[in-house]
Amino acid sequence: MLEVSVRHAFDGFTLDAHFSAPPGLTVLFGRSGSGKTTLVNAVAGLLMPDAGRIAAGSWVLLDTDKAIRLKPHRRRIGYVFQEGRPFPHLTVRQNLAYGAWFAPKDAPREDMGRVIALLGIGHVLDRRPDALSGGEKQRVAIGRALLSAPRLILADEPLAALDEARKAEILPYFERLRDEVNIPILYVSHSASEVARLATTVVALDAGRVIAQGPAAEVLGNPAVLPVGAREAGAVLEARVVRHHADGLTELDAGGIALFLPLVSQPPGSLLRVRIAAHDVILSRGRPEGLSALNILPGVVREVRAGDGPGAIVALDTAGGRVLARITRRSAATLGLVPGMAVHAIVKTVSVAASDVGGARAHRA
Amino acid sequence: MDWLGPEEWSAVALSLQVSFWATILSLPLGIFVAYALARWSFPGKQLLNGIVHLPLILPPVVTGYILLLTLGTRGPVGSFLADWGIVFAFRWTGAAVAAAVMAFPLMVRAIRLSIEAVDPKLEQASATLGAAPVWVFLTVTLPMALPGIVAGTILAFAKAMGEFGATITFVSNIPGQTRTIPSAIYAFLQVPGGEGAAMTLVIVSVVVAMGALLLSEVIGRRVAARVGGK
Numbered sequence: 001m002l003e004v005s006v007r008h009a010f011d012g013f014t015l016d017a018h019f020s021a022p023p024g025l026t027v028l029f030g031r032s033g034s035g036k037t038t039l040v041n042a043v044a045g046l047l048m049p050d051a052g053r054i055a056a057g058s059w060v061l062l063d064t065d066k067a068i069r070l071k072p073h074r075r076r077i078g079y080v081f082q083e084g085r086p087f088p089h090l091t092v093r094q095n096l097a098y099g100a101w102f103a104p105k106d107a108p109r110e111d112m113g114r115v116i117a118l119l120g121i122g123h124v125l126d127r128r129p130d131a132l133s134g135g136e137k138q139r140v141a142i143g144r145a146l147l148s149a150p151r152l153i154l155a156d157e158p159l160a161a162l163d164e165a166r167k168a169e170i171l172p173y174f175e176r177l178r179d180e181v182n183i184p185i186l187y188v189s190h191s192a193s194e195v196a197r198l199a200t201t202v203v204a205l206d207a208g209r210v211i212a213q214g215p216a217a218e219v220l221g222n223p224a225v226l227p228v229g230a231r232e233a234g235a236v237l238e239a240r241v242v243r244h245h246a247d248g249l250t251e252l253d254a255g256g257i258a259l260f261l262p263l264v265s266q267p268p269g270s271l272l273r274v275r276i277a278a279h280d281v282i283l284s285r286g287r288p289e290g291l292s293a294l295n296i297l298p299g300v301v302r303e304v305r306a307g308d309g310p311g312a313i314v315a316l317d318t319a320g321g322r323v324l325a326r327i328t329r330r331s332a333a334t335l336g337l338v339p340g341m342a343v344h345a346i347v348k349t350v351s352v353a354a355s356d357v358g359g360a361r362a363h364r365a
Numbered sequence: 366m367d368w369l370g371p372e373e374w375s376a377v378a379l380s381l382q383v384s385f386w387a388t389i390l391s392l393p394l395g396i397f398v399a400y401a402l403a404r405w406s407f408p409g410k411q412l413l414n415g416i417v418h419l420p421l422i423l424p425p426v427v428t429g430y431i432l433l434l435t436l437g438t439r440g441p442v443g444s445f446l447a448d449w450g451i452v453f454a455f456r457w458t459g460a461a462v463a464a465a466v467m468a469f470p471l472m473v474r475a476i477r478l479s480i481e482a483v484d485p486k487l488e489q490a491s492a493t494l495g496a497a498p499v500w501v502f503l504t505v506t507l508p509m510a511l512p513g514i515v516a517g518t519i520l521a522f523a524k525a526m527g528e529f530g531a532t533i534t535f536v537s538n539i540p541g542q543t544r545t546i547p548s549a550i551y552a553f554l555q556v557p558g559g560e561g562a563a564m565t566l567v568i569v570s571v572v573v574a575m576g577a578l579l580l581s582e583v584i585g586r587r588v589a590a591r592v593g594g595k
Contacts, residue, residue: 044493072492073501079493085486089508098504102495148494 002026002056002152002184006042008049015039015049015208024200025178025185027216029192029225035208036188040154043186044079045072056152056184073102078145078183080155084137086129092140093125099148107149110181115143118180119173135166142173146181153177153185159194174198175358192232195220196275197358216273221322223305223313233313234277235324241268249294249349254320260294260349264357273358278313280351281325284344285335295347297323304337316345373565375541376549383457383545384525387465388472388518395469395521396514399476400502404485421470425530432463432535459536460543464525472521479513480506512589519581523574546570 005018015035028036041047043054045061048069054062061070078099086095096112103109116122119139129137138158145153155174159167171194177185178198189195195202195216202219204212212219219225221235239254244263252259252272259274266272288296299318306312312332314325323345337343369377401407402414420428436443437454446452453459483506491501507514529547536543538552550566553559 046489046493071497072489073495073497075493076495077493079490081486081490083486085484085490087487087490087505089505098491099494102497102500144494 002186004039004043004052004054006039006049006052006054008038008042008047008052010038013208017205017208017210019203019210019213021184021186021201021203023182023184025174025187025198026201026203027195027199028186028188028203028205029190029195029199029219030205031190034205036190036205037156039205040079040156040186040188043152044077044154045070045075059151076103076107076149076151078148078150078153080138080141080145080153080158082157082160084129084134084141084158084161086132086137086140086144088129091126091128092121092132095129095140096125096143096147099144099150103149109149110146112147115146118176119143133166134162135169138162138166138170139173142170142177146177146183150183153183155185155187157188157190159189159191171197171358192220192234193275196234196236196273217321220275221315221324223303223315223324232277233279233324233326234275235315235322237274237276237321237323239272239274239320241266241270241272243268254297255318257297257318257320258295259297259320259347261352261357262350274352275357276323276347276352278324278326280347281323282346283314283316283325283327283331283335283337284346285341287344288346291346293346293348295349297345297347299323299343299345301337301339301341301343303339304332306332314343316343318345369565369569370562372540373549373562373569376544376546376566377569379457379460379541379543380526380545383460383464384522386458387461387468387525388522390461391465391469391472391521392514392518395472395517396476396507399473399480399517400506402473403477403480417473418470420467420531425467425528426534428466429463429531429534432459432466432531436462436535453536455536455539455543457536457542460532460545463531463535464528467528467531468521468524471524472517475513475517475520476510479510479516482513483509512585515584515588516581519577519584523577526573526577527570 002021006015008015015038017035017039028039030036038047042049042052043061051064052062053064060068061075062068087098090098100109119142121136121139121143124132124136129140132140159170162170174187175198178200187198199216202213202216203210204219204225212222212225217236217238237254239252239259241264242251242253244250248263249260250264252261261274264272297318297320299316301314301316303315304312306329310328311326312329314327314332314337316323316325325345398417402410433454434440436459438444438447438452443454453462487505488501491505496504527547529551532543532545533548538544538548544552546566546569550563553563
């Protein structure tokens with residue numbers, strides 16, 4: 001259990017954040033300027049906050065009341081920076097070995113060969129970082145952090161500097177870290193689809209404060225977390241693969257509701273997380289007939305939240321989980337949507353992008 | 366080397382000896398001062414910077430005279446050191462001190478620039494991987510600043526080879542003891558018929574200076590390629 005409580009004032013900005021994270025991957029989620037990077041730098045010891053307490057289990061990194069302020073090199077934290085920061089004067093192999101040189105001799109270590117295989121960097125071991133692609137550099141940075149025998153891994157928007165193709169290349173490695181390596185991970189992101197794929201727990205930050213924390217589906221389904229106008233608004237459903245159809249569709253089961261997605265690679269029986277963007281959901285009061293959309297989820301309106309503009313976010317509970325729909329305020333009025341009302345959410349199959357579907361073998365606290 | 370008379374040869378050998386020790390012994394201090402100026406903020410930083418650069422701006426004779434006043438056998442530091450058997454005045458060791466002081470600003474400047482060019486984010490990364498500050502310096506800062514350290518060292522060596530004003534003021538011009546190449550050229554030019562010997566030493570000076578520059582280029586380029594093309 002990671003417990004973080006940090007108070008720090010800059011000019012014009014106060015960070016006052018408290019959260020606790022169960023094992024697994026915890027995403028610090030929020031817009032830029034919400035204090036995410038400041039918070040991870042405080043955990044890493046690169047920033048000494050005015051006051052606070054940071055502890056992983058019984059191991060205390062910072063406790064200003066007791067005047068405990070561990071130096072960064074004593075914190076045993078594997079930090080994966082946004083730009084990777086591999087050492088340019090060392091080869092990939094030396095970069096990977098770097099952290100291990102300084103780790104205590106009795107610390108539990110990852111096997112170098114296993115990490116190299118996990119990250120797929122066996123073919124670049126003798127190269128220097130400037131001869132690597134952006135994605136390869138980032139994988140080396142992950143491996144270097146992992147091999148320093150860390151008690152906690154920090155990742156500060158590790159995909160932000162990469163293009164979409166490279167992001168898709170790295171994301172599965174974080175899923176594997178989460179599922180195969182028994183080290184808690186604190187992951188900073190402002191991308192809802194990264195959160196949906198990776199998070200065991202989400203801590204949502206806004207203006208230096210924690211506004212929500214909990215399991216991914218719960219936090220992302222909370223209309224307060226994302227501004228109504230935000231394009232990334234969307235909820236996460238967990239669904240099990242039923243079968244792959246010959247016409248290029250995969251059928252899933254979400255709490256008894258059949259969902260059809262473009263073909264996914266996971267075999268039948270595996271549990272998936274599917275992010276459904278709020279702007280891709282249509283609401284209907286009666287069960288629609290003669291519609292091309294394949295996915296119809298009956299549910300009950302939980303909350304209607306109007307934004308400053310013409311939009312509104314409707315949260316509804318279905319048998320498969322919470323779904324968010326972004327509609328106009330006019331439609332909400334025309335349909336007379338109020339909490340407790342039965343509606344149907346309609347989602348086009350093709351609007352679910354492959355990057356929004358991820359394996360869901362997440363740890364549950 | 367019969368084209369070099371015993372007197373000329375002794376000047377060349379002495380110059381090489383003086384410059385070698387002046388450079389090697391001031392290098393650790395040079396790296397330390399350059400690091401302090403590049404990375405630390407402390408009261409009196411501008412004063413330190415000024416003192417380091419002073420020999421570059423002051424007339425060399427003034428620097429030599431200040432050295433004589435402080436390190437001479439009757440000077441405050443000199444008399445203290447003399448009790449321990451260390452004497453600089455009118456010895457080749459004094460010539461090395463004068464050369465080191467005069468070359469120091471050039472050395473510090475080159476090293477400081479190369480340390481400032483090392484991305485502090487890499488040093489942070491090193492710390493998060495468990496490296497204590499001394500190891501961060503030895504495994505990241507120092508190797509990445511190596512091209513500048515090599516350049517600064519060779520530049521300082523070349524400067525030490527050519528030092529004249531401070532040397533002759535501090536340790537005089539004693540054949541075999543403190544008569545380096547520039548002092549020897551000066552001495553030869555004071556006597557009738559000395560132009561030939563002076564010219565030989567002028568040629569030696571030019572060759573050594575050019576050689577040092579070329580060497581620094583070659584080494585600098587090699588080291589730069591090794592530390593990642595910077």
